[in-house]
Amino acid sequence: MCLQDLTSLEQLLPPGTISLIYTLAYLVAIAAALSIIYGIAEWFSKDRVLKIIEGRRALVVVGDEAFYGKVAIPPRGGGGFEVYFPPENVENPLSLISFLMRSYGETGEEKFRREAEKLLREFKARGLVPQDFELNHVRHDPWQPPSLVSRKVYASELGNLKAIMLFRDFLEEKEVEKRRKELRRLFHPSPLRVLARKIYNALAFVKDKLASLTVKTTSTLATPLAPELKKGLAEMEKKAIGVVGATYDPFLENSIGRLLTVRVTDIDGEEKMYQGILREYSSNYLLLYDVSYRLQAITRFKGCSEEPGYPRLALRIHGFKFRLPSHLKVEKEKDGLVLENISNEVIKIESVKWEGGELKVGRVLRPGERVAIGAPPGGSFTAEYEVSKTVDIVWPRNKVKVVGLGEYPPKLLPEVISQKLPSF
Numbered sequence: 001m002c003l004q005d006l007t008s009l010e011q012l013l014p015p016g017t018i019s020l021i022y023t024l025a026y027l028v029a030i031a032a033a034l035s036i037i038y039g040i041a042e043w044f045s046k047d048r049v050l051k052i053i054e055g056r057r058a059l060v061v062v063g064d065e066a067f068y069g070k071v072a073i074p075p076r077g078g079g080g081f082e083v084y085f086p087p088e089n090v091e092n093p094l095s096l097i098s099f100l101m102r103s104y105g106e107t108g109e110e111k112f113r114r115e116a117e118k119l120l121r122e123f124k125a126r127g128l129v130p131q132d133f134e135l136n137h138v139r140h141d142p143w144q145p146p147s148l149v150s151r152k153v154y155a156s157e158l159g160n161l162k163a164i165m166l167f168r169d170f171l172e173e174k175e176v177e178k179r180r181k182e183l184r185r186l187f188h189p190s191p192l193r194v195l196a197r198k199i200y201n202a203l204a205f206v207k208d209k210l211a212s213l214t215v216k217t218t219s220t221l222a223t224p225l226a227p228e229l230k231k232g233l234a235e236m237e238k239k240a241i242g243v244v245g246a247t248y249d250p251f252l253e254n255s256i257g258r259l260l261t262v263r264v265t266d267i268d269g270e271e272k273m274y275q276g277i278l279r280e281y282s283s284n285y286l287l288l289y290d291v292s293y294r295l296q297a298i299t300r301f302k303g304c305s306e307e308p309g310y311p312r313l314a315l316r317i318h319g320f321k322f323r324l325p326s327h328l329k330v331e332k333e334k335d336g337l338v339l340e341n342i343s344n345e346v347i348k349i350e351s352v353k354w355e356g357g358e359l360k361v362g363r364v365l366r367p368g369e370r371v372a373i374g375a376p377p378g379g380s381f382t383a384e385y386e387v388s389k390t391v392d393i394v395w396p397r398n399k400v401k402v403v404g405l406g407e408y409p410p411k412l413l414p415e416v417i418s419q420k421l422p423s424f
Contacts, residue, residue, distance in 0.1 A: 047079050049285035049394055053166060056175075058083070058394075059317065060153065061162040061267045066317040067151045071164070078155035079284035085149055093123045094138070096147035101138045158284060162267045164394035165293065179392075183289065186257045186279065197256075201248050252281045252402065259406035260288060265399045267315065268296060275406045276393065286400050291393050294348075294386045297324055302380045304330040304337075314384070328383060336375035339383060341365035347387050354381040 046054075054073045059066060060083050069083040090096065097116050104112035116135060123129045153161060171179065185193065260278045265271055276288030299311035311324045327343040341347055349361040354376040363371045373381075408416055 046073050046075060046077065047282050047284055049280050049282045049287045050077075050079070050081055052280055052287060053164065053392075053394065056166055057086075057170065059163075059165040059167070060151070061165075061315070062151075062153060062157060063160045063162075065151075066315050068317055069150070079158055079282075080155040081153050083151045083153065085151075087119075087122050088126050088128065090123075090128070091148035092145045093119070093128050093147065095144050096149070097123075097129075097135070098138050098140055098144070099147065101135060102140055158396055159398060161396050162265075162399060163396075164285075166392040168290075168390045168392070183277075186277070186289075189257070201253065249281060252278065252286075254409075255402075255405060256280070258409065261403045261406045262286070262288070262395070263401045263403055264395060273403070279392070284397060286395050286397060286402070287392070288395070289392045291391050292388045293391045293393060294388050296350075297327070297347075297385055297387050298382060299326075299328060299385075300380070300382045301330050304332065306330075324387070327385065327387065331370075333372070336372060338370050338372050339365075340370040341367055343367060345387055347385050350384045350386060352376065352381055352383050354378055 050071070050073045053071050056071055057069065058071050059068050060071075067083045067085070068089075069085040072082045072084060074080070074082070085091075087093075097120055100112045100116035100119070103109070104116065113135075120129065120133070120135060124131055124133070168176075168179075189197070255278045258278055259275055261273065261275050263271060263273055272294070274288070274291050274293070276291035279287040279289045281287070296314035297311050298314050300307045306326060306329070311327060313322050313324065325343060327341060327345065327347050328339050329342050331338050331340060339349060339352075344367055346364060346366050348364045349371060351361055352359045352373045355378060357377070359373055359376075361371060361373065365371060
């Protein structure tokens with residue numbers, strides 16, 4: 001009876017309709033299987049590099065923008081994250097207060113009023129709004145610029161992400177102690193941690209192989225489909241695999257806790273070499289600790305006096321004012337002017353510029369050292385220099401190339417030392 005009904009249905013429908021229904025059902029089944037596999041994989045895993053810096057304050061450089069704040073990692077973010085600005089640098093705080101009070105008026109929910117009161121107290125304490133401003137002064141203004149408290153960095157923007165930097169100078173005492181313990185565990189992992197790491201990598205390896213096998217299987221099953229359908233399925237697979245990514249890398253795994261030398265496309269676009277302790281890696285990122293990172297700074301002098309507002313970083317940072325101490329002073333000598341490093345840090349003078357001219361210096365100055373710069377005409381000039389800060393830094397994998405180890409593995413050191421160069 002069922003076969004007769006099916007035959008009758010085929011006769012009633014246009015030619016090829018039943019075949020199309022089977023094809024659609026087939027595609028739905030494949031899509032459901034892929035969604036389940038990759039959904040489970042992402043649901044239980046965040047990027048393992050980002051998990052380490054989650055909740056910490058960092059400087060994030062995306063394109064020509066830089067943001068400072070607390071890093072938050074959403075589940076299944078595909079390597080994306082969000083940066084929450086500190087209260088001092090919330091854009092247009094009164095717009096935020098206005099929104100909360102309007103929400104309170106529309107819903108009667110006390111939570112909106114309490115949040116508005118709390119934020120207003122904080123904004124007053126930080127001098128962001130007048131001290132005599134009260135909630136009943138709030139007026140809705142559609143032409144007022146909107147508030148902004150965070151910056152979302154999507155997975156699609158990772159190609160434009162340049163670095164995530166965590167400055168050691170900005171750590172609180174409890175954070176310093178926590179980091180010290182973390183480094184000890186990194187250098188001397190317990191047997192339990194070693195075992196846990198091996199299990200994690202084994203599961204990651206299985207996940208990578210499963211993803212690869214799924215692609216091969218669906219590609220084989222999709223062979224009889226129309227070219228347009230196969231193309232759509234291939235694009236879906238590519239997107240899903242791109243999100244999951246390969247996790248295990250044997251060349252990096254044996255370098256965890258070791259000094260690593262890398263070549264980086266830096267935030268200024270130049271290729272530079274850096275060293276740091278490899279803390280962790282993922283398909284998207286590389287995390288190195290204790291990197292002596294070189295920041296570009298600028299200062300301006302009028303005669304022998306440093307102008308107000310200087311020195312400052314060449315990089316404009318949203319959400320944070322990076323205050324630099326004075327590193328240089330100018331003194332007159334017979335043949336012109338001399339720059340002296342008056343700080344306790346080693347700096348590198350790149351150049352001295354004035355209107356219509358420039359002097360390339362390229363000189364490293366240790367504390368107390370000096371360099372002659374001639375006599376810039378007009379009495380005003382700008383000095384561009386680099387200052388080094390110790391940072392824990394996350395680089396996107398597409399911006400960094402691992403060159404090799406910067407130290408010998410302890411097990412290999414005795415053998416290497418005993419070697420002698422062959423003589424010809």
